[in-house]
Amino acid sequence: LVKHLFGTYKIKYHVNGLDHEPVEIDFTPPYKRISLLSTLEEALGKEDKFPLASQLTTDEANKFFDDLCKKHHVECTHPRTIDRLIDKVIII
Template sequence: LVKYLFGTYKIKYHVHGLAHESVEIDFTPPYKRISLLNALEEALGKEDKFPLASELTTDINKANKFFDNLCKKHHVECTHPRTTDKLIDKVIII
């Protein structure tokens, strides 16, 4: 999509507005594949120890409670219904 829209895989993005310096974002494939849970755990620091992925996928209540607590801890608002999917979406923006 980036290549189609801009004619290149590399685009300039003005994080702080056009008056400030831009950063280059490179969308050149192939893309690095990452584990969502590992990336979140790494980004949030070691104080937020994530359960094993197998525990979160086999016990939906545990997953919901874990991500609900994570949102509360980091003051991330999430409207009702606070489904696990919705909580994960909110945690990603921390």
């Protein structure tokens, strides 16, 4: 998509506004694949054992991510579904 829109895989992005130097972002493939849950778990110091991906539909998993948001003072409005909670946890 980036190549189609800009004609190149590298774009300049003004992270701090147009009056500051832009940052170059390189979207050149191939991309490194990461596991979302294990990367989050590692980034948060493995204080708590994250639920397995196969368990994300359980009430326990929902409670785990709800508690994680509360612990890190991350707000998530209702409905506090597992999808919304994980989305919010990513910004921690």
